[in-house]
Amino acid sequence: MIPTPDLSHLTSEDYALTYEPAEDTFLFLDALESDVEDLKNSRPLICLEIGSGSGCVSSFIGQILGPSVLYLCTDINPHACRCSQSTGKQNKVSLECVNTSFASPLMSRLRHQVDVVLFNPPYVPTEYEEAHIAQQAKSISGAWAGGYDGMQVTNTFLETVKDLLSDKGRFYLVALKQNNIPEIQRRMLDEHNLESEVVLQRRAGREHLFILRFTIKKKVITS
Amino acid sequence: MVRLVTHNLLACHAKDCNTNNFPLVFQNVQLEIREAEFNSDFIRNFLPKIEWNALVKTAYELGDTSLPQDQPEMVDDEFLKNLHHVLFEIHIIEGGMVCPNCKHNYPISDGIPNMLLAEHEIA
Ligand SMILES: C[S@@+](CC[C@H](N)C(=O)[O-])C[C@H]1O[C@@H](n2cnc3c(N)ncnc32)[C@H](O)[C@@H]1O
Numbered sequence A: 001m002i003p004t005p006d007l008s009h010l011t012s013e014d015y016a017l018t019y020e021p022a023e024d025t026f027l028f029l030d031a032l033e034s035d036v037e038d039l040k041n042s043r044p045l046i047c048l049e050i051g052s053g054s055g056c057v058s059s060f061i062g063q064i065l066g067p068s069v070l071y072l073c074t075d076i077n078p079h080a081c082r083c084s085q086s087t088g089k090q091n092k093v094s095l096e097c098v099n100t101s102f103a104s105p106l107m108s109r110l111r112h113q114v115d116v117v118l119f120n121p122p123y124v125p126t127e128y129e130e131a132h133i134a135q136q137a138k139s140i141s142g143a144w145a146g147g148y149d150g151m152q153v154t155n156t157f158l159e160t161v162k163d164l165l166s167d168k169g170r171f172y173l174v175a176l177k178q179n180n181i182p183e184i185q186r187r188m189l190d191e192h193n194l195e196s197e198v199v200l201q202r203r204a205g206r207e208h209l210f211i212l213r214f215t216i217k218k219k220v221i222t223s
Numbered sequence B: 001m002v003r004l005v006t007h008n009l010l011a012c013h014a015k016d017c018n019t020n021n022f023p024l025v026f027q028n029v030q031l032e033i034r035e036a037e038f039n040s041d042f043i044r045n046f047l048p049k050i051e052w053n054a055l056v057k058t059a060y061e062l063g064d065t066s067l068p069q070d071q072p073e074m075v076d077d078e079f080l081k082n083l084h085h086v087l088f089e090i091h092i093i094e095g096g097m098v099c100p101n102c103k104h105n106y107p108i109s110d111g112i113p114n115m116l117l118a119e120h121e122i123a
């Protein structure tokens, strides 16, 4: 068992401003742990987490994959960036935190360069306006407000993730049953040639959570 | 954390700013040198990902002239040590990064770059 990162340095004041690791976070850690051999064998060089929040997930994968990987984290919430940074430090993992929406300022340099992309997005179905305002406010409400189907924010990223992935790249996404998992999987395959599998799923209270893993579908050459 | 490795991956992403938007130019920066463990395999693997000219130019601007203008063909230990220092040990704690094209200033505070754009600046 890989230990959960030490978060003892974070206080209730931090969690007033930054998403506190919850069932979704822990399911994410379990999914990464279940893929640990494949992750290591793929010898990744660049790992990028979108919406790193407390920094728990990146610190965890950092402990698994060790110091020969560059760990980039982004979050729209500046407090989250600060927490991610301190959680990295607490767990002796160097996290490069950037306060931005998605991977926007990294897109041109990281084109087809990222080996592991991680995103536990704001997935809770809300009104369109609520998600829109939360994205503008860049506060803790942006941690869950997902708009229509809970997919408003995630969909923006799904449109671009293919451009980040290296040939051997893998993209892990947290989603909710209401997000319509089969539709996400079909769309990513049809529109972006990314095939996917459910790595883990779990019911936690009212939420039925899924962890999806996307990889580039290799062309089968038939003669 | 803004180390030169991160800086080497960041471009201006303001609306309609698509050329000459990299590398961002440091301004009014406060630096800190923090020792980091030397990992020769990682640096060797990472070398092809680096925009060399941008790295050397930026290092010079910050007063570090240890890297050659052209990436050497033969990679020796001394070169890797210098590269390690430039990429991983120079931390930019405060200041800003300015786009050479549109002059947008991205502030850095507490070692975190603020790359957020206002709604009307987003492409
Ligand atoms: C459900 S929380 C997950 C936090 C952490 N990764 C975890 O698993 O505990 C979602 C995170 O995404 C961030 N976020 C929301 N919209 C974002 C966007 N457009 N770009 C980057 N981060 C975003 C939120 O601020 C929040 O920290």
Ligand SMILES: [Zn+2]
Pocket (backbone or CB within 6 Å): B012, B013, B014, B017, B021, B099, B100, B101, B102, B103, B104
């Ligand atoms: Zn610009």
